[in-house]
Amino acid sequence: MASERIVILGGGFAGISAKLAYPNAILVDENDFMVNTPRLIETIERDLPVSYALIPRKVDFKSKILNVDFKEKKVITTEGNIKFDKLVIALGYEQDLSKIKGADKFALGFTLGVIERIKSLKPNSRVSVLGGGALGVELAGALSKRGYQVNVIEVESRLVPYLTPDFSKEVQNILEKQGVNVILKARIDEIRENEIITTQGVIKTDYTIFSAGFSGPRIIKDLGLTNKNNRMLVDKFLKSVDYDFVYGAGDCANFKDGFIPQSAQVALQAGEVAINNALKDNKIEFKPIQRAIVLKIGDEYIGSIKGTVIKGPISALVKSFAISSLENKVKRLNKIILAI
Secondary structure (H helix, E strand, C coil): CCCCCEEEECCCHHHHHHHHHCCCCEEEECCCEEECHHHHHHHHHHCCCHHHHEEECCCCEECCEEEEECCCCEEEECCEEEECCEEEECCCCEECCCCCECHHHHCECCCHHHHHHHHCCCCCCEEEEECCCHHHHHHHHHHHHCCCEEEEECCCCCCCCCCCHHHHHHHHHHHHHCCCEEECCCCEEEECCCEEEECCEEEECCEEEECCCEECCHHHHHCCCCEECCEEEECCCCEECCCCCEEECHHHEEECCCCCCCCHHHHHHHHHHHHHHHHHCCCCCCCCCCCEEEEEECCEEEEEECCEEEECHHHHHHHHHHHHHHHHHHHHHHHHHHHC
């Protein structure tokens, strides 16, 4: 019912979408900004301040989430407790480097805290990007443009393997034209100070950057929620398998029978569906749709819309529209919170 008190944990893509769909919900996050990842790649490529990628974002309750008492229905934070009737958990993702020997010591994660270090690598360095997904190939393009000798190492037989083979081939061609060394079918066994041990041999490197290893946040497991890779398990309505008053959205949630892609588009869809189901008692089945994806690799744009590869000005326009759309959603959110 609309009179119920609904609390949203996390002010990322899914949390913003949920709040916009139901402004009376209480949005909780420890930060008053969010990261626009495509802009983050630009800060590396163009040597811009990290603040360029941060979008100021209001929340109803700025605080770090410590725990959730599901029995008493309250969120425990550093600034006090918040009672709820329904809860939408949209706490984003974390990056886990612990599964590969030596990674914690000799590799850099792709986090806000290390971006300045990535930008200050020594000229002409050998840089290896682990993971050939969307983030990995965009990062490789940005680093190559800055003059580094770049490797992209991917365990699968092609880059961006969750998209069509034609798209993967085009992406690889673009990277190789830009001087990037693409290494496929390479499982990583160990990372050492200046080398990476893989099933394709030893790769010499000065710096190793992880663009993979993303999971749900550790707090999902700490809360005792049934999870896979720290992504809470939900049903087709995004309702928790553990509690009928708890919903999950975004990168911290996954279907108990199936898979929810981790992307901004899908997170925005999930936030709206989750909060509407919390309000309307499970009327909407969540069917994630990846409508389009556009990558900026160095100075080139390439996209996929419904399986069709697009390049050039059209793909650049789609990318620009997606970034502007997100920023406009945050502006709308800020106006709503300031008006409450």
